[in-house]
Amino acid sequence: MLRPSFDLIIDTDPGADDVVALLLAMASPETLNILAITTVAGNVRLDKTSRNARLAREWGGREDIPVYAGASRPLLRAPVYAPDIHGEEGLPGVTVHEPRQGLAPGSAVGYLIDTLSAAPPHSITVAMLGPQTNLALALIQAPHIALGIKEVVVMGGAHFNGGNITPVAEFNLFADPEAAEVVLSSGVKLTYLPLDLTHTLLTSDARMQQLAALGNQAGRVVVDILNAYVATDMQRYGLPGGPVHDASVIAYLLKPELFAGRQIYLQVDSREGPTYGQTIADWHNALGQPNNVTWIASADAQGFFDLLSTRLARLQ
Ligand code: RIB
Numbered sequence: 001m002l003r004p005s006f007d008l009i010i011d012t013d014p015g016a017d018d019v020v021a022l023l024l025a026m027a028s029p030e031t032l033n034i035l036a037i038t039t040v041a042g043n044v045r046l047d048k049t050s051r052n053a054r055l056a057r058e059w060g061g062r063e064d065i066p067v068y069a070g071a072s073r074p075l076l077r078a079p080v081y082a083p084d085i086h087g088e089e090g091l092p093g094v095t096v097h098e099p100r101q102g103l104a105p106g107s108a109v110g111y112l113i114d115t116l117s118a119a120p121p122h123s124i125t126v127a128m129l130g131p132q133t134n135l136a137l138a139l140i141q142a143p144h145i146a147l148g149i150k151e152v153v154v155m156g157g158a159h160f161n162g163g164n165i166t167p168v169a170e171f172n173l174f175a176d177p178e179a180a181e182v183v184l185s186s187g188v189k190l191t192y193l194p195l196d197l198t199h200t201l202l203t204s205d206a207r208m209q210q211l212a213a214l215g216n217q218a219g220r221v222v223v224d225i226l227n228a229y230v231a232t233d234m235q236r237y238g239l240p241g242g243p244v245h246d247a248s249v250i251a252y253l254l255k256p257e258l259f260a261g262r263q264i265y266l267q268v269d270s271r272e273g274p275t276y277g278q279t280i281a282d283w284h285n286a287l288g289q290p291n292n293v294t295w296i297a298s299a300d301a302q303g304f305f306d307l308l309s310t311r312l313a314r315l316q
């Protein structure tokens with residue numbers, strides 16, 4: 001059997017769309033060797049994002065994957081949450097319970113430092129589905145771990161699309177822009193999947209029926225979560241469907257040919273004020289700075305949902 005293409009750490013703040021991303025990843029073991037799930041405060045508090053990550057692991061039938069709890073608050077700013085979007089429990093549309101399997105001993109930051117320090121050069125991919133606090137803390141404490149990273153793939157940011165938590169800022173960046181700046185300045189290979197992309201990967205009646213037709217628990221959980229989750233975005237943006245933000249990161253790893261983007265010079269604004277948390281994409285290289293990010297701006301939306309459906313069909 002061929003070795004999976006990626007040794008992968010998923011850093012996440014589940015979160016409705018995070019759970020969809022986790023299930024997609026767990027359904028793809030031939031491509032993704034998930035080393036661990038690390039959790040961070042974001043959509044809801046850390047205790048709930050950590051419980052929800054353990055729930056996703058249970059639904060995915062992958063209790064072999066360790067879950068490490070990480071940062072309970074951003075580097076500097078006051079915490080911000082999104083219960084209005086993800087519900088008080090961080091999982092809309094489903095009834096949560098205490099999962100069987102507990103957390104792994106130790107912290108997410110300690111796990112990142114130990115694992116990335118011991119990894120062969122550029123061997124581990126990190127999928128960032130929430131605020132980048134854990135990786136930033138690890139890089140601050142142990143800058144040498146950057147050598148162990150193959151690529152950091154981030155759901156976050158916005159440029160032409162505008163923001164979803166302020167007029168210009170996307171939630172994950174707004175929740176900890178200082179952390180994003182630490183990751184950006186570390187020099188690791190960085191790919192961003194911003195709202196400009198995820199607001200084109202929208203659910204529809206047909207796509208929800210495609211998922212419901214799976215007839216398994218994974219399909220039912222995803223349909224129940226998305227039906228509850230997308231309603232707010234559809235109403236707020238007048239969209240015909242809702243974005244499945246975080247699953248796009250996993251789909252990008254599984255089928256990059258579905259996606260298109262460009263190399264750009266990216267900055268993150270961490271100054272107090274109306275542009276706090278904004279990502280500034282230098283689309284035409286006006287500043288003449290070297291490109292530092294691959295910015296994914298488009299994808300085959302139906303191809304994304306076909307991939308999601310066929311992979312979720314593999315789960316229980
Ligand atoms: O802006 C969307 C992002 O913020 C997603 O990762 C969602 O889960 C929230 O964390």
Ligand code: CA
Nearest residue numbers: 015018129130
């Ligand atoms: Ca998230």
